[in-house]
Amino acid sequence: METTRVNIIARILLLFQIPAAFFHTVVSGQNNGESIVVAVYNISAPTGSEAILQCHSQRMVWTQDQLKDRQRVVHWDLFRSGTDYTMERVLDMFSAGDQRIYNGYNKDRISMSKTAFDDGNFSLVIKDVAMSDRGIYSCNLHHHYCHLYETIKVQLNVTKSPRKERRFWDGEKAVFVVLVGSMVVLPCVNRQPVWTEAHSEEDQQVVHWDRQLPGVRHDRADRLIDLYASGERRQYGPLFLRRKMNISTDAFSLGDFSLIVSDLQRPDQGVYSCHLHHHYCGLDERRIFHLSVGPPLYPDLSAAPRILPNDDPNTNVVEVPRVINVILPEHQGHFLQQLGYILATVLMLALIAIGLILLSRRCKKRALEYDLRRSERGNVTTNDFEMGATELKMCNQEEMRRDYKNNLLKEKVELSKPPSPKVIDLDQEMNKTAWK
Structure with a gap:
């Protein structure tokens, strides 16, 4: 008994443990004590597009309380x-x-x-x-x-x-x-x-993203990203892979740990898994995404297809020659050249006008000076006359000397020269008469 x-x-105790096992939502599979697989998704996207592998969990708590004993x-x-x-x-x-x-x-x-x-x-x-x-x-x-x-x-x-x-x-x-x-x-x-009691550091809360290439086991998958609640982020693999795969910086505050994969290509397809760990809370969940990359999307050509020459009923019709007038626009250099010619012509005309103005002013100035000299002739002294005659003589001599090409010409010029005027000093003559 x-x-x-x-x-x-x-x-009965076993029956009570069964509901506790289903506390972590609906479980799709669990292997050898590994993290519980809570969901499996099949995703297909065209080449060159952007895929978002959605991984949400409201059971991850990102606030801390110092009174954890309560x-x-x-x-x-x-x-x-x-x-x-x-x-x-x-x-x-x-x-x-x-x-x-x-x-x-x-x-x-x-x-x-x-x-x-x-x-x-x-x-x-x-x-x-x-x-x-x-x-x-x-x-x-x-x-x-x-x-x-x-x-x-x-x-x-x-x-x-x-x-x-x-x-x-x-x-x-x-x-x-x-x-x-x-x-x-x-x-x-x-x-x-x-x-169970445990430490409460922020490192207890972490999300991992892994990728399994075709034919690779889960335990040998490549790690893509580690993101901790403290803000620490670790990315693995080559640089181009780290740039095209990322998680939002607000993942822990929003509870959204989705992975964004940009510029999808054929090598990007495989099995992706999102691991959510809360060591203090005992949370260990995994979501699996089967990503396949299809052909790229081509633009929809709504226009009707063109008729082939063999299918065209007017194929044998002789076409009348058509004259097509083609107007070629002038080159910009030609316009600049014509503009240069015009500016040069205007500049030359301006220089000629300035020269004429200066020449006319100079002639007017000389005429004015001649009139002034003519008005002053009545007041010329004997000394001035004497100096004028001397200057005239010197000028005549210089002019005559210019024709001297040989001695015969010189003699001929001297014979044809009029006698030079005699210079009489009136003061001396008056003195001589006085002394006599």
């Missing part, structure tokens, strides 16, 4: 199925180990293990079971920092007959039928890593 009870309890909590509630349908808080316990019992009647009668957050066993122990303990108990596990919430329900029935005592699964929850005055343990087991 005791062995049968142990087996039943073991089966972030993890478990509380037991009792829902009575009587006429009043009341909900009663029975007990709660924080990760620091503090327990709080809400009803004084349950003190020293209801308890939990002090090491619940270390071993993951949050089962509720009820001593001296009474008829008032009947109802549906819910074990509520909360991790506020990691945004994790889980509820496990157990129905407790009390009987006075030992033969009716039993435990079974009704399809939704475990049902315990216990004897009045006995002790019962309502199971609530969750041994996920999220309930």
